[in-house]
Amino acid sequence: MQNTPAVPNTVIKVTGELPKENYDVVVGRGLLNQLPALLGERVKKVLVIHPRALRLTGDTVRDDLEAAGFTALTAEIPDAEEGKHIQVASFCWEVLGKNDFTRSDAVVAVGGGAVTDVAGFVAATWLRGVKLVTMPTSLLGMVDAAVGGKNGINTAEGKNLVGTFHPPAGVLVDLDTLDTLPRNELISGMAEVIKCGFIADPVILDLVEANPEAVTDPRSEVLRELIERSISVKAKVVSEDLKETGLREILNYGHTLGHAIELTERYSWRHGAAVAVGMMFAAELARSVGRLSDEDADRHRSILELLGLPLSYRRDRWQALLDAMKRDKKTRGDLLRFVILDGIGRPRVLDVPDQSLLFAAYQEIASEA
Numbered sequence: 001m002q003n004t005p006a007v008p009n010t011v012i013k014v015t016g017e018l019p020k021e022n023y024d025v026v027v028g029r030g031l032l033n034q035l036p037a038l039l040g041e042r043v044k045k046v047l048v049i050h051p052r053a054l055r056l057t058g059d060t061v062r063d064d065l066e067a068a069g070f071t072a073l074t075a076e077i078p079d080a081e082e083g084k085h086i087q088v089a090s091f092c093w094e095v096l097g098k099n100d101f102t103r104s105d106a107v108v109a110v111g112g113g114a115v116t117d118v119a120g121f122v123a124a125t126w127l128r129g130v131k132l133v134t135m136p137t138s139l140l141g142m143v144d145a146a147v148g149g150k151n152g153i154n155t156a157e158g159k160n161l162v163g164t165f166h167p168p169a170g171v172l173v174d175l176d177t178l179d180t181l182p183r184n185e186l187i188s189g190m191a192e193v194i195k196c197g198f199i200a201d202p203v204i205l206d207l208v209e210a211n212p213e214a215v216t217d218p219r220s221e222v223l224r225e226l227i228e229r230s231i232s233v234k235a236k237v238v239s240e241d242l243k244e245t246g247l248r249e250i251l252n253y254g255h256t257l258g259h260a261i262e263l264t265e266r267y268s269w270r271h272g273a274a275v276a277v278g279m280m281f282a283a284e285l286a287r288s289v290g291r292l293s294d295e296d297a298d299r300h301r302s303i304l305e306l307l308g309l310p311l312s313y314r315r316d317r318w319q320a321l322l323d324a325m326k327r328d329k330k331t332r333g334d335l336l337r338f339v340i341l342d343g344i345g346r347p348r349v350l351d352v353p354d355q356s357l358l359f360a361a362y363q364e365i366a367s368e369a
């Protein structure tokens, strides 16, 4: 019998001005054995932060690190958005403190975007910054959250209102972990993939439209290509603008309204689902100011619908959404700012001083309660 040749790993580079801003995103299968080398010889202790739902995976990572000679501990945190809380960060700081973690030790984040966000924040703030390696286990974490160094926690006033930029030393995207990811989470991750298609890589949109079934099959080659293309979009943007002084804002396509929906729904909506509605809104806004053609605006509806992502949100929640959007990080003073498209692959930021424009665009996507 012939052996099937192993598919080689793909390495996508993120670069920056400082040495610590240069790192690799490795995409492949069975990557755990790469972790010790990535941490390097100076690191003695490692805290593996993982959600409750991934206890076994967290323990495996810890055991492997122990076997490789590190002192490794786990910190199990609440699942999903509940983990992005100051009390969770505080719990992790306590574990680091009680175990005498120094500046030459490290944090490894194993989980979805919620975990990489809070663990990234912990790594950025402990002793003002220790080494971080991210090991995303959700599609959304792989294509977006684990790459780029943005981290954050939520406050009562809104999503991601506290956080820093702290690039990881490396990202290990082990595609095997997708085998256990629930389908609705895979579809949520697809919203960020689609976002990358709209803002920078139209081939992504073509691939999704041509292979609607394959994109939610964790073992498909199409999904792997979509993952690599999306990471490449993100890597290129953050390599040019780590701290979001300009270009990086395009990664926020669909997020101004999306984050407001998440807050209004008390985080019962998946991030990608909320971003999908946010992209529908951004497309209507762009259409209404004469920037986006009907064809490109309508493509938002057709492609998101193909994946079963939501396209609308409650009409009666407009005021709550507007209040939440005022706290978006792109807002300057009283001026709300939205990422819109001039065409597919041509994002720009639109200043919207006139709230009636927003209201009118919202009417196009609003549903009855």
Ligand SMILES: NC(=O)c1ccc[n+]([C@@H]2O[C@H](COP(=O)([O-])OP(=O)(O)OC[C@H]3O[C@@H](n4cnc5c(N)ncnc54)[C@H](O)[C@@H]3O)[C@@H](O)[C@H]2O)c1
Binding pocket: 051, 053, 054, 079, 080, 081, 084, 111, 112, 113, 114, 115, 117, 137, 138, 139, 140, 141, 144, 145, 146, 147, 148, 149, 150, 151, 152, 160, 177, 178, 179, 180, 181, 182, 185, 188, 189, 271, 272
């Ligand atoms: N920092 C960034 O650049 C950035 C980018 C995009 C999104 N985000 C943030 O990421 C979060 C969303 O990430 P997410 O969609 O991964 O959600 P998540 O982290 O909440 O994970 C979704 C669910 O899937 C579970 N899960 C994860 N991997 C699994 C696996 N392999 N098998 C079984 N279950 C698994 C999790 O435990 C959780 O219940 C949001 O908080 C969002 O704000 C951050």
Ligand SMILES: O=C(O)C(=O)C[C@@H](O)[C@H](O)[C@H](O)COP(=O)(O)O
Binding pocket: 144, 148, 150, 152, 159, 160, 192, 244, 248, 251, 252, 255, 329
């Ligand atoms: O990496 C970025 O920059 C992004 O905007 C990616 C988004 O997908 C992500 O959800 C991010 O967390 C949003 O950041 P925020 O600054 O709007 O909170």
Ligand SMILES: [Zn+2]
Binding pocket: 144, 192, 255, 271, 275
């Ligand atoms: Zn996002």
